[in-house]
Amino acid sequence: LELAKGFGADVALASGDPVSAAMGFSRGRGVDGVIITASTKSSEPVHQAAQMCRKRGRIVLVGVTGLELNRADFYEKELSFQVSCAYGPGRYDPSYESGIDYPFGHVRWTAGRNMEAVLDMIAAGSLDVGSLITHRFPFDNAAAAYETLTSDPTALGIILEYPTEAEVPTETLLERTVTLAPRATTPGAGRIAVVGAGNYATATMLPALADAGATVDTIVGSGTRAAWAAEKFGAARATSDLTATLEDSSISTLFVLTRHDSHAGLVVKALAAGKHVFVEKPLAIDVDGLEQVIDAANAVPEGDARPLIGIGFNRRFAPITQRMHALLSTLAVPKAVTITCNAGAIPANHWTQDPAIGGGRIAGEACHFIDLARYLTGSAITGVESTFLGAAGPADTATIVLTHADGSISTINYFANGSKRFPKEQVSVFASGRVLVNDNFRKLQAFGWPGVRTMRLRRQDKGHVEGVRRFLAAVFSGGPAPIPFEEIVEVTAATLLAANLA
Numbered sequence: 001l002e003l004a005k006g007f008g009a010d011v012a013l014a015s016g017d018p019v020s021a022a023m024g025f026s027r028g029r030g031v032d033g034v035i036i037t038a039s040t041k042s043s044e045p046v047h048q049a050a051q052m053c054r055k056r057g058r059i060v061l062v063g064v065t066g067l068e069l070n071r072a073d074f075y076e077k078e079l080s081f082q083v084s085c086a087y088g089p090g091r092y093d094p095s096y097e098s099g100i101d102y103p104f105g106h107v108r109w110t111a112g113r114n115m116e117a118v119l120d121m122i123a124a125g126s127l128d129v130g131s132l133i134t135h136r137f138p139f140d141n142a143a144a145a146y147e148t149l150t151s152d153p154t155a156l157g158i159i160l161e162y163p164t165e166a167e168v169p170t171e172t173l174l175e176r177t178v179t180l181a182p183r184a185t186t187p188g189a190g191r192i193a194v195v196g197a198g199n200y201a202t203a204t205m206l207p208a209l210a211d212a213g214a215t216v217d218t219i220v221g222s223g224t225r226a227a228w229a230a231e232k233f234g235a236a237r238a239t240s241d242l243t244a245t246l247e248d249s250s251i252s253t254l255f256v257l258t259r260h261d262s263h264a265g266l267v268v269k270a271l272a273a274g275k276h277v278f279v280e281k282p283l284a285i286d287v288d289g290l291e292q293v294i295d296a297a298n299a300v301p302e303g304d305a306r307p308l309i310g311i312g313f314n315r316r317f318a319p320i321t322q323r324m325h326a327l328l329s330t331l332a333v334p335k336a337v338t339i340t341c342n343a344g345a346i347p348a349n350h351w352t353q354d355p356a357i358g359g360g361r362i363a364g365e366a367c368h369f370i371d372l373a374r375y376l377t378g379s380a381i382t383g384v385e386s387t388f389l390g391a392a393g394p395a396d397t398a399t400i401v402l403t404h405a406d407g408s409i410s411t412i413n414y415f416a417n418g419s420k421r422f423p424k425e426q427v428s429v430f431a432s433g434r435v436l437v438n439d440n441f442r443k444l445q446a447f448g449w450p451g452v453r454t455m456r457l458r459r460q461d462k463g464h465v466e467g468v469r470r471f472l473a474a475v476f477s478g479g480p481a482p483i484p485f486e487e488i489v490e491v492t493a494a495t496l497l498a499a500n501l502a
Contacts, residue, residue, distance in 0.1 A: 190252025
């Protein structure tokens with residue numbers, strides 16, 4: 001309150017009736033506008049704001065309060081009420097935040113222009129932020145700063161001060177790599193680096209690498225996430241410096257576990273650096289990205305040291321899939337494959353639904369099942385047709401029909417409109433009077449197969465660990481990649497067609 005008075009506030013109340021004070025200040029007319037910055041579950045601040053406003057006054061809620069509004073408060077005075085969005089127009093708008101600005105003549109004050117005005121006022125000295133500073137802490141004592149923020153009611157502005165050049169050299173401050181443990185090498189393989197430390201990397205792929213017996217040397221990511229992942233999974237280093245990792249000759253293999261739009265570019269960089277690369281699906285989310293990867297692979301010189309390319313089409317390595325493939329390979333006849341994925345709904349604004357980032361769910365996830373159909377039939381894909389559910393919203397419910405060179409047909413039902421109580425994935429193959437049914441990668445039933453018993457697993461296994469193990473075995477031994485690169489390209493091209501992206 002004392003600061004407010006110093007900034008020119010005519011009335012600053014620690015107690016008493018704010019409505020009476022406002023009416024007195026406005027000579028009984030009511031104030032023109034009220035800005036509410038309170039944080040409370042109560043709706044009383046909004047009610048008080050309405051009472052102290054003049055007719056046709058304006059109320060702006062910047063803070064967070066209850067919103068049980070009294071109609072009479074607003075009806076009788078015809079008040080305007082607005083909830084403020086952080087920073088201004090453009091905040092939370094993906095197009096704006098990716099660099100597409102609103103026209104100046106139509107939107108005068110955007111988030112960026114608001115920030116520009118604030119910085120101009122600070123530079124000119126007309127906005128005094130120095131008087132808001134109540135505490136200063138050395139950066140190394142940041143924990144105490146956060147403790148002060150939450151426990152000291154006098155805390156307003158808290159400054160974290162970085163060391164000076166005299167105290168710590170600039171190159172030390174700009175260091176982008178943290179060493180956590182001595183570096184180890186898996187015999188015959190060189191070192192492994194993982195790019196990406198998001199949820200999928202830490203929940204699925206890094207555990208799969210550990211279960212496959214791999215030692216991860218370096219985790220490349222941003223912020224503290226990479227350091228946390230490196231410490232949790234026993235990596236020697238965490239870094240945000242991808243270039244240095246690519247230039248490190250002791251790193252032989254790169255695992256790309258980032259968002260979909262970065263996959264193709266990172267594979268190209270890894271191949272140019274002469275490194276084996278395993279990329280989480282999809283390989284690319286557009287034709288340009290796929291062509292760049294093909295060009296990069298073709299540019300690699302032939303020879304024993306030629307880098308291998310692997311991809312996270314893990315379902316072909318699942319135990320049940322392997323059993324199905326072994327049985328089906330004894331039948332030299334066309335096959336009819338039906339795969340149903342009860343994918344479930346996700347919000348339309350999720351990054352996987354964004355064509356520019358995730359490529360959409362068909363490109364980003366249905367590729368698994370296109371690859372699975374390719375593997376079970378053992379025959380090249382010669383035709384692709386897709387039919388999408390005719391409903392508003394994202395194109396994530398579709399039936400995809402594949403034709404194969406040997407006359408086989410595959411139907412992939414990728415449905416986002418089902419119940420969670422229904423099994424997520426089912427795979428059926430019909431051939432020569434026989435049927436195999438894979439129930440959610442936990443049970444395999446055989447119909448018309450003499451002597452073939454039902455296969456049951458104690459837990460679901462979709463082949464993540466086995467897929468990683470086989471790729472690393474090829475890297476260690478110098479053998480061929482477990483999925484031929486030509487087949488990866490074929491499945492990716494078919495997926496782009498299925499998603500209407502090619």
